[in-house]
Amino acid sequence: MPRPNRFRDMIRIGPVQVxxxxxxxxxxxxxxxxxxPKCGFSADYRNRAAAELxxxxxxxxx
Structure with a gap:
């Protein structure tokens, strides 16, 4: 069984969490x-700047 993701350095920019x-x-x-609600947007990035952008x-x- 895979281990769950352990998120760190969480920030919120508007309705989006990084x-x-x-x-x-x-x-x-x-x-x-x-x-x-009902948005469904999520994406993975290699660097933090891209996720924040x-x-x-x-x-x-x-």
């Missing part, structure tokens, strides 16, 4: 996910 975690191979990854430019369609 967090960092280590993937299964020990690499540092960053996720941006919208918390608005996605959070700042995200437009909810719902």
């Amino acid at each position: 967090g960092s975690y280590y993937d299964g191979r020990g690499r540092d990854r960053h996720t941006a996910a919208c918390t608005a 996605a959070a700042r430019t995200h437009q909810c369609t719902a």
Whole structure:
């Protein structure tokens, strides 16, 4: 059974949360996910700046 993600360095930019975690191979990854109802936006990035840029430019369609 895979271990759950352990997010760290969480920040919120509008409705989007950005967090960092280590993937299964020990690499540092960053996720941006919208918390608005019925939005469904989430994406993984290799660097923190890209995740924060996605959070700042995200437009909810719902």
